Amino acid sequence: xxxxxxxFQALDATTSTNAKVAAxxxxxxxxxxxxxxxxxxxxxxxxxxxxxxxxxxQLWAIEHIAMPEWLFMDSYHTVGDTAETVAxxxxxxxxxxxxxxxxxxxxxDILPLASLPKPEQGAQVKRWWQLLNIxxxxxxxxxxxxxxxxGVSKTLVLRALAEVAGLEPAIVAxxxxxxxxxxxxxxxxxxxxxxxxxxxxxxxxxxxxxxxxQTQEQSIDGLGNCDDWLAEWKWDGIRGQIMHQGxxxxxxxxxxxLVTEQxxxxxxxxxxLPEGTVLDGEILAWRDAAPLxxxxxxxxxxxxxxxxxxxxxxxxxxxxxxxxxxxxEDWRSRALVExxxxxxxxxxxxxxxxxxxxxxxxxxxxxxxxxxxxxSRTRSVEGVMLKRRGSSYLVGRKKGDWWKWKIEPYTIxxxxxxxxxxxxxxANLYTDYTFALWQGExxxxxxxxxxxxxxxxxxxVDNWVRRxxxxxxxxxxxxKPELVFELAFENIALSKRHKSGVAVRxxxxxxxxxxxxxxxxxxxxxxxxxxxxxxxCETTP
Amino acid sequence: MAQLxxxxxxxxxxxxxxxxxxxxxxxxxxVITHAHSDHAxxxxxxxxxxxxxxxMLRQRLPDAPVVQGLPxxxxxxxxxxxxxxxxxxxxxxxxxxxxxxxxxxxVITGDYKRCADPSVEPFEVVPCDVLITEATxxxxxxxxxxxxxxxxxIYQWWQQNRSQGLTSLxxxxxxxxxxxxxxxxxxxxxxxxYVHGAVQPLTDIYRAQGVVMLPTIPTxxxxxxxxxxxxxxxxxPSAHRSVWMKRFKNVSTGxxxxxxxxxxxxxxxxxxxxxxxxxxADWPGLxxxxxxxxxxxxxxxxxxxxxxxxxxxxxxxxAQSLDTLFANDDGEDSKAESSLPVEAGx
Numbered sequence: 015x016x017x018x019x020x021x022f023q024a025l026d027a028t029t030s031t032n033a034k035v036a037a038x039x040x041x042x043x044x045x046x047x048x049x050x051x052x053x054x055x056x057x058x059x060x061x062x063x064x065x066x067x068x069x070x071x072q073l074w075a076i077e078h079i080a081m082p083e084w085l086f087m088d089s090y091h092t093v094g095d096t097a098e099t100v101a102x103x104x105x106x107x108x109x110x111x112x113x114x115x116x117x118x119x120x121x122x123d124i125l126p127l128a129s130l131p132k133p134e135q136g137a138q139v140k141r142w143w144q145l146l147n148i149x150x151x152x153x154x155x156x157x158x159x160x161x162x163x164x165g166v167s168k169t170l171v172l173r174a175l176a177e178v179a180g181l182e183p184a185i186v187a188x189x190x191x192x193x194x195x196x197x198x199x200x201x202x203x204x205x206x207x208x209x210x211x212x213x214x215x216x217x218x219x220x221x222x223x224x225x226x227x228q229t230q231e232q233s234i235d236g237l238g239n240c241d242d243w244l245a246e247w248k249w250d251g252i253r254g255q256i257m258h259q260g261x262x263x264x265x266x267x268x269x270x271x272l273v274t275e276q277x278x279x280x281x282x283x284x285x286x287l288p289e290g291t292v293l294d295g296e297i298l299a300w301r302d303a304a305p306l307x308x309x310x311x312x313x314x315x316x317x318x319x320x321x322x323x324x325x326x327x328x329x330x331x332x333x334x335x336x337x338x339x340x341x342x343e344d345w346r347s348r349a350l351v352e353x354x355x356x357x358x359x360x361x362x363x364x365x366x367x368x369x370x371x372x373x374x375x376x377x378x379x380x381x382x383x384x385x386x387x388x389x390s391r392t393r394s395v396e397g398v399m400l401k402r403r404g405s406s407y408l409v410g411r412k413k414g415d416w417w418k419w420k421i422e423p424y425t426i427x428x429x430x431x432x433x434x435x436x437x438x439x440x441a442n443l444y445t446d447y448t449f450a451l452w453q454g455e456x457x458x459x460x461x462x463x464x465x466x467x468x469x470x471x472x473x474x475v476d477n478w479v480r481r482x483x484x485x486x487x488x489x490x491x492x493x494k495p496e497l498v499f500e501l502a503f504e505n506i507a508l509s510k511r512h513k514s515g516v517a518v519r520x521x522x523x524x525x526x527x528x529x530x531x532x533x534x535x536x537x538x539x540x541x542x543x544x545x546x547x548x549x550x551c552e553t554t555p
Numbered sequence: 556m557a558q559l560x561x562x563x564x565x566x567x568x569x570x571x572x573x574x575x576x577x578x579x580x581x582x583x584x585x586v587i588t589h590a591h592s593d594h595a596x597x598x599x600x601x602x603x604x605x606x607x608x609x610x611m612l613r614q615r616l617p618d619a620p621v622v623q624g625l626p627x628x629x630x631x632x633x634x635x636x637x638x639x640x641x642x643x644x645x646x647x648x649x650x651x652x653x654x655x656x657x658x659x660x661x662v663i664t665g666d667y668k669r670c671a672d673p674s675v676e677p678f679e680v681v682p683c684d685v686l687i688t689e690a691t692x693x694x695x696x697x698x699x700x701x702x703x704x705x706x707x708x709i710y711q712w713w714q715q716n717r718s719q720g721l722t723s724l725x726x727x728x729x730x731x732x733x734x735x736x737x738x739x740x741x742x743x744x745x746x747x748x749y750v751h752g753a754v755q756p757l758t759d760i761y762r763a764q765g766v767v768m769l770p771t772i773p774t775x776x777x778x779x780x781x782x783x784x785x786x787x788x789x790x791x792p793s794a795h796r797s798v799w800m801k802r803f804k805n806v807s808t809g810x811x812x813x814x815x816x817x818x819x820x821x822x823x824x825x826x827x828x829x830x831x832x833x834x835x836a837d838w839p840g841l842x843x844x845x846x847x848x849x850x851x852x853x854x855x856x857x858x859x860x861x862x863x864x865x866x867x868x869x870x871x872x873x874a875q876s877l878d879t880l881f882a883n884d885d886g887e888d889s890k891a892e893s894s895l896p897v898e899a900g901x
Contacts, residue, residue, distance in 0.1 A: 026818070028827050030807075081695065082869060088862045089696045094819050102696040102816065152818075165822070441819035469823070 015116040017041060018053050019153050025057075025164050034166055038174035048117035051201035054175065056157070058168045058190060064160030065128040066135065068096040071155055074136045075100040078143060091489045094441020097155035105148030117198075124157060169410065179205035184409055187219050217255040217266035218292065218338045218346065219409040223399060223416035234380045237400065237417070244350065244403050245375040245383055247395040248418055249333050251298035251311055256280060256332055258287040259342070265297075273297075275318055279325065280332050283368045290342030291360065294407075295334035295372065305394045307507060308519065334361060335372035335399075338407060346407035353407070390421045396504070397421045423502035424518075424544055427527055429457055429535045430497040433479045434490045436464065444479040444491070445472055447523075449501060451514070452537040457495055460514045460541060461503065466523030475526075498527040498535050506545050514538060516545070559636070559654055559661045560687065562877060567663065567687070571656050572636035574603075576663050586638065588665025589649035590615050590730060603631075605640045607676065608648030610760045611730065627676065643667035644678030645834050646731030647761055653681050661685040662848060666857075668833065669840035670699055674731075674738040674766045678844075686850035687877065691835040692813050693855065693863035698837045699813070705832045706739030712809060712828055717785035722803045726826065727811040729753040729791040731834050734761045736789065736811060737768035749774050749783065751790035751799065774802070795826070813837075845872065 024037040038057075042050055076086050086099070093099040127135055139158070143151055156162040169183075172190060176183040189204040226234070237243060253268040263284040265274045274281050277297060287293070299310035310328040317324060337345055337357040345353055354374075361371040375398065377383040387398045397420035405415035428449035436445035446464050450457035467475065475497065482494040502524040509517035516538075561568050565580030574584040581598030588594055588604075590611035595602070597616055604612055606624040613622055625631060627650065630639045635657075640650035645666040652663040662683040669678055713723045727733055733754045738761075740748070747770040750758060755773040762768060774788065783803050792810070794800060810826040813833025821829035836844060841863060845853055853874040855864040860876035867874035 026821075027829075029825070030827060033827075082866075085695060085862070085866060085869075088859075089694050092694050092859070093696055093817050098818055099696060102698075107700060437819075440823065441817065443823070469825075 015049075015119045016111065016113045017045060018049065018116045019150055021053065022153055022164055023149055025166050029165075031170065034170055035174050035177070038166070038171060039177055042174060042178045046115060046117070047198035047201045048196075049115050051196035051198060052116050052120055054171060054190065054201065055194075055196040056162045057164055057166055057171045059163060060194075060196075061160045061162070062125075062157070063128075066139075066158040068159055068161075070132070070136070071096055071100050071139075071159060074139055075104055077136070078104055078140050087488075091435060092442050094435065094437035097159055097161065098152055100155055101148050101151035104143040105146060105151040106144065107147070109147040109150055110145045111147075111150055117196075120157070124154075127158070175205060179207075181205070181207070184219070187409060188216060217257070217264075217270060218294075218407075220253060220255075220268050220294070221408045221416065222411035223401075223418040224411060224413045226400070226417040226419040234384065234419075237380075240377065240380050240383070242403055244354070244401045245377060245386075246335060246372045246399045246401070247375065247390070247393060248397045248399045248420065249296040249298055249372065250305065250308055250394070250396045251296040251333070252315070253294075254297045254332070255292055255294050255338065256284050256287070256334075257292040257339070258284050258289055259292065259339075261289070267297075273315070276315055276320065277330055278320070279330060279368050283332065283364070283366050286364050286366060287360070288341065290339060292337075292339035293332070293334045293357070293360075294336035294338055295332050298331055298333050299328045300331040301329060307394075308505070309507070331368045331370055333370050333372045336407060348406070349404045350401055350407075351403045387419065387421065423504055423524075424506060425500050425502050425524055426451065426536045426541055426544075427498050427530060427534075428460060428501050429495050429532045430475075430493060430499060431457055431459055431495060432490055432492050433475075440472075443472060444476045447475075447499075449499060449521075450495075451541055452535060453514075453539075458514045458538055460512075460516065460538065461501060461518050461521040463499075463501060463521045463523050466502075467526065471526055495532050498530040498532050500524040500527050506541065508545065514541075516542060559656055559659060559685070560663065569633075569636060569654055572633035572638060572654065574633050574638075575599075576652050577665065584633070586640075586652050587612060588643065588652060588663070589646055591646070591666070591728075594665065603638075605642075605648045605650045607764055608650065610763070611648060611757060614756055614760065615730075641679050641681045642676035644669065644672060644675050647675050647734065647764060647766065649675065651679075651681055653683065659684050661687065662850070663687045664689055664844070666691065666835055667844070668836050669843060670702060670837075672702055672735050672738075672834070673741075674735045674761060674768070680844070680847045683848050683850050685852045685854070686845060686848050687854045687856060688841065688845060688863075689835065689857040690841060690855045690860045690863040691858035692833060692837055693841055693859035695838045697813060697816055697833075698839060699816075699833055700831065702735065702739055702832060703742060705811070705830050706736060707743065709736065709809070709811070709830055710740060710743040712807070712830075713787045716807045720784045720805060722783040722785070722806045723787045723809065724800070724803060724806045725787060725789050725809045725811060725830075726792045726795050727789065727832070728834075730757045732811055732832065733789050733791075734758055734766060734768060735834065736832070737771065738766055740769050741767055745769065746787075747772050749777070749786055749788040751788070751794050753791045753794075754789055774799075845874075 021037055021041040025034050028034060045053060072086060076083055090096060090099045127138060142154060146154060172187045173183050176186040179186065194200060255266045257264050263281050264272060265277055265280055267273045299306035306328060313324060314320060314328050314330060334357055337353040339345055340356060358371055361369055375386055377386060390397050400417040400419060402415040428451055430447055431450040432448035433444040434446045435442055448459050448462050450459045479491060479493055483491040484494060485492045501521050503518040503521040505519040507517050508515060559569060559571065561570060565575060565582050566578030567576045574586055575582045576586045577588055577594040578585050578599060579596055583600045585599040586603045590608055595612055595615055601621040601623060602612060602619050603623045603625060606626050609622055609624040625640050627640055627642055630637045637655045639653045641653055643649040643651045643665050645668055649665060651665060651667065654661045660683040662681045666689050667678055716723045727736065737748060750771045750773055752773060752775045755771060758771050808826045809828035809830055810824055811830040811832040813831065813835060814820040815829030816831045845867060851873060853867055853872055854877040855874060856877045864874040864876040
């Protein structure tokens with residue numbers, strides 16, 4: 015496990031991609047398969063079921079070093095991460111850890127902790143802390159709380175594994191997709207030569223479209239002859255793959271989570287697909303030939319086993335737009351038009367209302383498509399997708415063949431009212447803001463936003479917040495109303511849960527309006543006037 | 556009883572002695588703890604500082620009308636008060652200010668540290684009735700390893716980069732931290748180190764005061780087209796991503812600061828490596844100082860002042876935080892050096 019901790023430190027200590035891959039390759043070349051399996055598990059963002067909460071860690075640390083709780087909390091706010099705060103407080107200057115294989119450590123020490131009563135867990139963890147240095151404490155704390163993420167992307171880890179195994183990265187990627195249990199046997203299998211891609215019912219890695227930037231809007235002609243392109247609406251649901259394979263029916267979300275149980279009507283539908291079929295598409299809450307608000311879909315996601323009422327209230331469909339596998343054969347390298355043609359036949363022969371074919375938008379010029387795109391909002395879609403007719407189905411987010419051309423977001427000028435420190439990379443910096451709009455002489459909070467400013471702007475706002483604080487509520491500061499920001503958001507709906515009476519979707523900061531006096535920020539009335547009158551957009555309270 | 560020190564719009568003021576300590580406004584008499592720009596500001600008439608601080612203050616404030624040096628421990632009479640300076644261990648020439656009047660003693664620590672540093676005059680405990688202490692790192696998560704251990708990490712990083720043909724670009728404050736590293740590194744090597752134009756004159760001052768450091772070569776003296784492969788270069792943070800940096804081909808960047816103790820800080824600064832090295836007292840150092848000086852009243856300024864003051868009260872001491880305008884108010888000290896002039900690019 016010292017090797018794994020050293021790997022973590024090497025990955026954490028550098029921002030260079032090459033250095034990270036080199037460290038990964040070096041680790042995987044020497045690690046026994048059982049250790050390597052666990053390392054891959056954590057590095058690719060898989061989590062153990064959490065059996066120790068951050069709150070447990072915090073309480074044990076407070077007991078361990080006899081510190082008042084407020085002091086721990088203040089320390090936490092300077093660090094922004096419980097596992098790290100605890101490590102900094104309890105870690106030893108020098109490690110007294112006796113090295114053991116990572117696999118043994120996890121399977122014989124850490125996992126059995128789950129079955130112990132709380133006080134015994136605490137006593138054991140405290141004993142470990144007395145042996146470990148800060149980096150080791152940090153890794154242990156992160157593993158126990160099930161939130162172990164390292165500064166590498168999954169792609170980078172898979173690239174290193176592919177290099178070690180001498181395999182194509184796509185093959186390795188496919189073998190590590192979905193849920194898997196770390197073991198020496200699994201790891202050796204995953205890195206073994208040969209084997210086909212579809213040897214287990216795993217989803218294919220999703221091909222993601224690249225955003226067509228606003229600045230390129232005039233240059234949509236830059237995509238070349240519009241006859242080479244196929245356009246579809248950009249649906250606002252949950253990207254998913256639906257598969258009938260090996261006698262199983264599975265629905266995978268883009269986060270590679272199995273959501274089969276949440277959507278029984280789609281599972282029933284998948285059974286009607288011929289064996290060996292994998293479709294890519296969008297799960298949408300749908301009624302009367304139109305999408306329902308995204309909130310309806312969110313409700314469905316929250317229910318593990320949805321009952322009758324909610325199935326009635328928020329029915330879903332699968333809007334299919336691609337065919338990845340047909341009769342157990344990988345179709346991804348075939349041309350899009352060919353895949354689409356076959357997909358059309360499948361949808362037609364299945365003939366179920368829950369399976370629809372994402373229609374092509376007919377257009378004969380970029381000009382015409384630009385105009386059609388303006389219908390997006392009334393159609394309750396996010397914009398337009400452009401796919402090259404001859405394109406294969408690639409892995410990950412790639413520029414070139416697939417573009418998402420989203421509609422302009424709504425914007426509004428709002429006043430900064432509260433600020434609080436971010437976490438992780440932004441710990442100790444005031445980066446999380448609450449914004450307000452005018453209602454008469456009062457400023458009413460309408461949205462929280464975390465992203466959109468540059469690092470130097472964040473530093474300036476942070477500095478300003480510290481000097482213009484009116485009141486403190488724990489980590490939150492209320493500030494003098496003065497700074498105005500233009501906020502962009504995707505949608506707006508009436509809401510009874512919000513003080514302002516409206517909820518905005520995916521708000522983010524578009525720019526800092528340093529030119530605008532706060533008195534001239536927008537009013538709540540203006541925001542409400544943006545609400546789409548069509549009932550499909552209304553959030554049920 | 557009248558307070559020996561008051562907070563005024565111009566800064567910490569001693570009415571009985573009619574002088575200010577590290578004023579942020581323009582005043583007649585300024586007692587200066589050390590030459591960092593948030594403590595030694597321009598515009599005052601007479602500056603009083605430690606003898607060893609004089610050349611740095613002159614370098615930083617070339618237009619200062621009068622700079623009066625004072626040997627450590629020597630008492631001068633200002634108005635009704637007796638004032639003396641005592642080593643603070645923060646950077647070379649840094650001082651705590653001891654003020655005595657009518658049998659009462661106040662000490663203003665300025666910035667200080669308790670751990671070993673071969674480039675400075677070591678901190679001395681000054682017994683007092685009232686202590687005004689800094690708290691830049693006044694949170695329990697800030698605890699320092701010995702500077703020598705950090706220097707060893709820096710040396711290993713340099714050697715590893717050297718083996719890959721990379722230039723090691725280490726960023727840190729030009730005054731104090733750079734010289735401390737140059738002094739600590741003599742334990743591991745005698746190789747010369749390249750320095751940015753902002754670092755060299757201050758290093759010369761340290762050297763003139765007898766501090767043993769690695770030989771330094773100003774990058775300004777290096778001919779165009781010179782290869783820096785395998786070399787260590789020390790520069791202020793303001794030079795990071797500047798035109799000056801373009802002369803180096805394949806680099807690995809590092810940053811030395813107490814803030815590097817926290818992962819979030821390391822990640823957002825945009826340097827490849829973070830080395831934990833601070834010239835401020837860490838949490839145990841602050842608590843130890845408060846205890847050892849025996850003050851009955853403690854004022855806390857800079858940084859995590861509310862947190863430290865609250866903890867001292869929790870420990871049964873009479874402590875409160877003091878609002879000041881030092882740059883590192885609220886836990887950020889990086890801005891203090893960010894206004895340094897960047898050496899002209901090529």
